[in-house]
Amino acid sequence: MAIKSLRLRIQIWHAAILALVVLGFAVLTYWQQYHFRMRENDRELSAAVEVLTSQLAAIPASDLEAMISSNPDSIEIDPNVIDVWQLLDVPDTFTHRRIRNRFEAPYFMIISPDGRVLKSSASRFERTPPGMVYPPRSATTGMAFRNLGDWREAISKGPANTIILAGRFQGADYGDLRELAWTLTGVGVVLMCVGLIGGWIASGRAVAPIEQITAVAERISGSELSNRIETDSMDREFAGLANTLNQTFDRLESAFRRQSQFTSDASHELRTPLSVMNMHQQLALSKPRSESEYCETIEVCQRATKRMTELVDSLLVLARLDANIHSEFETIDLAEVTRDCIGELQPLADQRRLLIDTELDDSVCVRGDSVQLAQVINNVLNNAIRHSPEGETIHVTLFTSDDQGVLHIIDRGSGIAVEHLNKIFDRFYRIQQDRSRGDSGGTGLGLSICQSIMTLHEGTISLRSDQGEGCDFEIRLPLTPPPITEAPHG
Amino acid sequence: MRVLVVEDDPDLLAGLTQALREEGYAVDHTSEGDEALAQALAWPYDAIVLDIMLPNLSGLEILRELRRKQSTPVLFLTALDSIDDRVSGLDLGADDYLVKPFDLAELLARLRAVIRRGHEVADPIIRFGDLAINTSARLVTKGDAPIELTAREYALVELLAMKRGRLVTRTFIYDHLFDENHDSMSNLVDVYISRIRSKLGKEFVKTRRGEGYFVGN
Numbered sequence: 291m292a293i294k295s296l297r298l299r300i301q302i303w304h305a306a307i308l309a310l311v312v313l314g315f316a317v318l319t320y321w322q323q324y325h326f327r328m329r330e331n332d333r334e335l336s337a338a339v340e341v342l343t344s345q346l347a348a349i350p351a352s353d354l355e356a357m358i359s360s361n362p363d364s365i366e367i368d369p370n371v372i373d374v375w376q377l378l379d380v381p382d383t384f385t386h387r388r389i390r391n392r393f394e395a396p397y398f399m400i401i402s403p404d405g406r407v408l409k410s411s412a413s414r415f416e417r418t419p420p421g422m423v424y425p426p427r428s429a430t431t432g433m434a435f436r437n438l439g440d441w442r443e444a445i446s447k448g449p450a451n452t453i454i455l456a457g458r459f460q461g462a463d464y465g466d467l468r469e470l471a472w473t474l475t476g477v478g479v480v481l482m483c484v485g486l487i488g489g490w491i492a493s494g495r496a497v498a499p500i501e502q503i504t505a506v507a508e509r510i511s512g513s514e515l516s517n518r519i520e521t522d523s524m525d526r527e528f529a530g531l532a533n534t535l536n537q538t539f540d541r542l543e544s545a546f547r548r549q550s551q552f553t554s555d556a557s558h559e560l561r562t563p564l565s566v567m568n569m570h571q572q573l574a575l576s577k578p579r580s581e582s583e584y585c586e587t588i589e590v591c592q593r594a595t596k597r598m599t600e601l602v603d604s605l606l607v608l609a610r611l612d613a614n615i616h617s618e619f620e621t622i623d624l625a626e627v628t629r630d631c632i633g634e635l636q637p638l639a640d641q642r643r644l645l646i647d648t649e650l651d652d653s654v655c656v657r658g659d660s661v662q663l664a665q666v667i668n669n670v671l672n673n674a675i676r677h678s679p680e681g682e683t684i685h686v687t688l689f690t691s692d693d694q695g696v697l698h699i700i701d702r703g704s705g706i707a708v709e710h711l712n713k714i715f716d717r718f719y720r721i722q723q724d725r726s727r728g729d730s731g732g733t734g735l736g737l738s739i740c741q742s743i744m745t746l747h748e749g750t751i752s753l754r755s756d757q758g759e760g761c762d763f764e765i766r767l768p769l770t771p772p773p774i775t776e777a778p779h780g
Numbered sequence: 781m782r783v784l785v786v787e788d789d790p791d792l793l794a795g796l797t798q799a800l801r802e803e804g805y806a807v808d809h810t811s812e813g814d815e816a817l818a819q820a821l822a823w824p825y826d827a828i829v830l831d832i833m834l835p836n837l838s839g840l841e842i843l844r845e846l847r848r849k850q851s852t853p854v855l856f857l858t859a860l861d862s863i864d865d866r867v868s869g870l871d872l873g874a875d876d877y878l879v880k881p882f883d884l885a886e887l888l889a890r891l892r893a894v895i896r897r898g899h900e901v902a903d904p905i906i907r908f909g910d911l912a913i914n915t916s917a918r919l920v921t922k923g924d925a926p927i928e929l930t931a932r933e934y935a936l937v938e939l940l941a942m943k944r945g946r947l948v949t950r951t952f953i954y955d956h957l958f959d960e961n962h963d964s965m966s967n968l969v970d971v972y973i974s975r976i977r978s979k980l981g982k983e984f985v986k987t988r989r990g991e992g993y994f995v996g997n
Contacts, residue, residue: 554862557861558859558860558861559859561859561861561879561880561881562789562792562859562880564880564881565789565792565859565880565881565882566789566791566792566795567881568881568882568883568884569792569795569796569799569881569882569884570791570795572799572883572884572885573795573798573799573802573884576799576802576884577802590791590794590795593791594791
């Protein structure tokens with residue numbers, strides 16, 4: 291089963307590593323101590339054997355053989371040596387060795403080649419002689435060692451084929467080592483406990499920011515979008531995540547705000563024509579009226595209906611553009627679309643005695659929806675015609691620049707003040723003088739729709755204007771290679 | 781009663797003007813914010829019906845400027861329907877707030893209430909002896925019998941009743957009752973005064989020769 295808690299997983303890894311380290315340390319310490327003790331003991335026993343060997347070697351060989359065969363008791367061993375305890379070169383670590391029982395005392399034996407014990411230490415505890423079973427010898431020292439229960443013995447061949455043996459009790463060392471093992475186990479357990487508790491607390495602190503982030507993210511909802519994650523006191527790793535989330539919340543909030551602003555704007559825009567209809571209907575019904583008065587009421591209602599229809603249509607277009615719904619893009623000759631639009635609006639321009647001066651490159655092909663692009667050009671051109679003083683000229687130019695098709699529609703109208711420039715593409719934004727319906731008749735959505743269409747086509751629409759200097763609308767679209775017309779086969 | 785109507789939608793403005801005139805109000809109207817402020821400051825209207833989103837000057841700015849000098853009752857008529865909009869409108873000193881689309885009857889009732897309060901008359905029924913003027917129902921009764929009045933006759937009775945105990949000049953009556961498109965003062969006021977005297981009784985309106993009229997004691 292996979293463990294789903296990060297904190298628990300960190301804790302388990304932490305515990306495993308800690309256990310490994312503690313165990314490794316304990317084993318190493320114990321192993322080192324064990325070998326140190328054993329080596330010292332062996333060295334001590336070897337030294338004893340060598341002293342005894344040198345004692346025997348001091349007796350002339352012939353005498354020694356005679357002594358072995360006839361009178362073992364006459365072999366002289368330095369009395370000090372007999373008391374091995376006194377003589378052995380005992381390292382410091384062993385000086386504190388307490389001999390509590392007789393059997394713990396060191397001992398030695400000199401054994402004849404035929405197995406008789408020729409000489410033994412005073413402190414020798416009754417023990418079975420090693421017999422003639424020689425343990426394998428160490429190649430370098432000629433010394434062999436064996437364990438007999440808790441005793442350790444060093445055995446070597448002495449002069450005249452004698453066997454020299456020195457032994458000692460190791461039980462106390464084993465006891466020390468057992469004690470060391472227990473100490474190490476105890477310390478290990480304490481270390482594990484401290485490490486695990488500390489680790490649990492530390493991992494808790496480490497994952498605390500995640501819980502804070504979760505708490506804030508849970509509070510974020512459609513109606514409550516202003517909460518942000520506090521990142522000042524956060525570690526770099528979490529602050530990065532929190533900042534990313536905060537940016538997402540920012541985007542969400544502004545999207546929500548735009549959405550609700552749009553909805554409320556749309557409802558405001560619908561309220562006025564609704565009020566008009568409501569007002570005039572109630573007025574007409576309040577008392578009997580003449581035929582012409584009824585006709586007038588119906589005309590007013592018709593105008594209001596038309597306005598609402600336009601508004602609803604525009605809203606629908608915008609909603610579709612927002613949802614990215616569009617027909618299949620095709621390769622379009624932008625000059626052709628522009629000419630069609632100009633042709634369509636020419637009567638309106640003629641009516642106002644306006645000249646439309648065109649300068650269109652023919653090789654400007656873009657990918658897009660020709661109906662939508664025509665709508666953009668129509669809208670901008672229509673604005674230009676409506677805002678130009680009579681008898682003026684409107685310039686329309688189309689050329690390519692940096693892989694883009696650039697269309698300019700320039701009028702010599704009254705222009706737009708700086709404070710309106712960056713809001714002119716906002717939904718329902720109207721320049722106030724423009725609001726009297728008789729003039730513009732607009733829904734305040736035309737340029738927003740243009741901008742949405744341009745965004746859908748990965749193009750841009752922008753406006754440069756100085757008040758009194760006219761408007762210069764610039765439409766930019768990425769170029770596409772012209773369609774390949776198949777050459778007729780010869 | 782003379783009312784100023786400020787609304788930028790021409791169809792709605794026309795409808796409002798007609799409806800108020802049919803109710804017997806004298807109506808001035810404009811669709812421009814700056815013009816509305818100038819008119820409101822120049823004239824002691826009985827009430828102003830004000831839109832908020834206007835060309836040139838917003839309704840809120842008009843009200844702010846107006847309140848520095850005058851306490852003319854103002855009724856906001858607007859498409860802005862959020863609580864914040866209502867609160868800021870009322871806090872600026874508006875007397876009432878009505879959201880579009882509105883019911884004509886409700887607008888007229890609220891307008892009547894706003895005008896009553898403007899004249900510091902709390903009770904919608906004003907009494908003089910056995911005469912009762914119901915300003916809500918726009919009805920005058922003598923004893924239990926209702927008296928038939930035209931809209932303009934009623935408006936004159938109401939105006940005099942609201943100004944009771946005070947002298948009302950012929951110019952004041954003319955200004956508050958008749959639209960500016962009437963050609964001359966002539967003796968229109970006298971004609972209406974004699975009409976209501978014949979319907980309500982001679983003693984209802986007293987004349988102060990050379991000065992004007994008054995009602996009550």
